[in-house]
Amino acid sequence: MRGSWRVLTGVFFVSFGVLMFEIALGRIFSVMFAYHYTFVILSMAIFGLGAGGLFVHLYRSRLPGMPVALAFSVPAVTFLLLRLPSFGGPRSLTTYVLASVVLSAVPFFFAGAVLSEIFRDLPRRSSGIYAVDLLGAALGALWAVKALNLYGGVGAALSAGVSVALGTFFLLYSSAGRTGAALGLIAATSAFLSDHIFGYYGPVSMVRGKELYDFLRASKAEIVENRWSAFGRTDLVKVAEDRMYLFVDGTAGTIMYRFDGKFERPLVENLKEDIEYFPFLFLNPEEKENALVIGSGGGRDVLLALLGGVGRITAVEVNPDIVALVKKYSDFNGGIYTGYGDVEVVVAEGRNYIKRSKDLYDLIILALPITKTSRSPEGYALTENYLFTVESIGDYLDHLTPEGRIIVLAHHIAEVFKLFSISVKALERMGVSNADAMDHMYMVGLSGPSLFVLKKSPFTLEESEIRHRSIHLSRYIALVKSLFFPNLWGCHLFDRFLVGVNQGSMPFDLIDLYVKSPVDLSPVTDDRPFFYKGEQGLPSTVMAVLLWATVLSGTSILLPSMFVRRERAKCSFGWMSLLFPLLGVGFMMAEISLIQKLNFFIGEPVISVAVLLSVLLAGGGIGSFLSGYVGSDRTRRFISLSALVVSLGIVAELAFLPALSRASLALSLVGRSLVGGMAVLPLGIAMGFPFPLGIKMLDRVGRGDLIPWMWGVNGAFSVLGSVLAIVIAITLGYSYALIASALCYSAVALLFRGFRARDGSPIYFVKHHIAHMEAAFWDSGFQDAACL
Secondary structure, eight states: OOHHHHHHHHHHHHHHHHHHHHHHHHHHHHHOOHHHHHHHHHHHHHHHHHHHHHHHHOOOOOTTTHHHHHHHHHHHHHHHHHGGGGSSSSSOOHHHHHHHHHHHHHHHHHHHHHHHHHHHHHGHHHHEEEHHHHHHHHHHHHHHHHHHHHHHHHHHHHHHHHHHHHHHHHHHHHHHHHHHHHHHHHHHHHHHTTSSSSOOOOOOOOTTOOOOHHHHHHHHOOEEEEEEEEEEEEEEEEEEEEEEEETTTTEEEEEEOOOOOTEEESSHGGGGSGGGGGGGGOOOGGGOOOEEEETTTTSHHHHHHTTTSSSSEEEEEOHHHHHHHHHHHHHHTTTTTSOTTEEEEESSHHHHHHHOOOOOOEEEEESSOOOSBBSSHHHBBBGGGGSSSSSEEEEEHHHHHEEEEEEESSHHHHHHHHHHHHHHHHHHHHHOHHHHHHEEEEEEEEEEEOOOOOSSOOOOOHHHHHHHHHHHHHHHTTTTTEEETTOOOOOOTTHHHHHHHTTEEEEOHHHHSOOOOSSOOOOTTTTTTOTTOSSSSHHHHHHHHHHHHHHHHHHHHHHHTSSSSSSOOOOOOOHHHHHHHHHHHHHHHHHHHHHHHHHHHHOOOOHHHHHHHHHHHHHHHHHHHHHSOOGGGGGHHHHHHHHHHHHHHHHHHHHHHHHHHHHTTOOHHHHHHHHHHHHHHHHHHHHTTTHHHHHHHHTTTTTTGGGHHHHHHHHOOOOOHHHHHHHHHHHHHHHHHHHHHHHHHHHHHHHSSOOOOTTSSHOOOOOOOOHHHHHHHHHHHHHHHHHH
């Protein structure tokens, strides 16, 4: 390839577009599928990056058609995905998921092939190329947020295609005799996209099982308006003359009532029959002077609080599009967000808001606060995870008045038991015994949504008796499945386990043994914030992806070994075969875990993910650029040194991030974003050294032909790393995922120490073991694999 600036420019735009396309796909798939299927599809599709590198290695010769295929694959795949559910009539969900995996992997495959071929052809420029690659991806992550807000998920995906096509133009232009082809390519692609990029809000079909899909087909509902943004697609759906629903990514519907300011209207008066209104029946005026509503949605909970006589209400909603739509349709809802001076509406993530607030509240209300839509880079984590953890209960209690209480409307009884679990643990941390902790809470478990109430001070026996009598006199009694009121245990509806804990005869830690539930009832923390994990152990989707990621990662190493030349290799760098897998796994585990931890600290889910991802990638780009100044005689030493710095940096992040978060909470969003970005930037810089230095090292020992293979291995193990981060976070916590990442980089540092290992040292053992592996590979004819 000629014209290095054209190559670098091409790599920049390709990486910019590919990262942007990945983020846009996440938003599109969140509309089409449930969030856990989004995780499956994205994880499997990104394997295409590694597969492209493996293909280049096995094919070995130049592949001039790959850039052209890459340019056209992005828009083509986008349009095919949009129309996927309409092809061939009704099909199973599995069929749609598999088809989405195959289709969405195509652009990543071509991108992996193009980029790995560049690294193979220009190994001595790997530092600059990798730097531009990461910087392009960093800016792509930032611009993706803006593009999603401007054009929506579909428009963002198509505009990513423009960036990719522009990058392929520069790459083809840098090759001899390719100028005309490049010009024709960019012209054709621009014409293909011209009518579809700006302002495109085309339909995204949903598969069966999405709440909105089933809702529209089971009633005469119609979509009144929808809005795309980086948060997701928000749909306003009219179901009757007196009510509308708001859906985010086709799920988690929140209701908006027709209201004219008259509380005596039957529709509003009937809210008193809801179980969520039950706690208001017993409140004195001084016990409801103010309230914080977290996840206010379409305004139902605000209306219910006004109906209950609450004086001042602060409504916190994380989705700005929902707030904008409720305000826009104020004529319909009676100005629930605009017409009441005592109602303040704040767009913020609820947990972050309350940590930064200095106010005390009589009531904190959380009613079914979950979006069921992917928010994190790997497509799995939920925005609302941090609303229900042991630490969150402590934060809520700290912001209650002495007689204040938390009111939670849960989806079902199992969630109520989980709320008991985290509340007991939170009070235990405050020095309250399990038996005494039960005096602070009660529940009304129904066959559907169920009620949980936690009070800062203990309930008296009289308060428990009044509430118990009221339940038996209400219409709820026919729906009650389980009850608990402190210091009462004579009713046959009372839960025996909770009563036993309250009496002091049973430890709460045995809840999983006594309460038969398909849901994991163990307490969740900020480090392991999976409150809505709906099954015991690892979720089945995570297990499936882990299995496939392990198989495909192993295949990325073993399959090329079966097709290599059978000439004896003349090198002794057996431990190099561990470098690229360890970097792939270690980098992704650190990236996922750090973003998740700092996401909560910054508070704006979309902005925080974009900022932190871009800073981490940009830091890697800076590190890669600086690695270009490392002499060939110091390559191995700097690989070891930079990996050691990363490992120590991760340990430092674990040690100091909590204190940094507490010290910076009072800052503005911009300030918190800057602090979060600066916290990960040095780590990103150190992470940028090992990969390009490893590429140079392969070239220095005469094995530049293996670079695409190692690119593919790194890509495959990066996907495995993202899955392992989720697996470790669910079972142990994100801190342990960071520790695992640090161990990966420590292993790299150990393997590439710049001095000769002595007999008996750990590195001597590893090298001695690899030498035996080399001999076995030679005996089997797998010489190239051993040569690594």
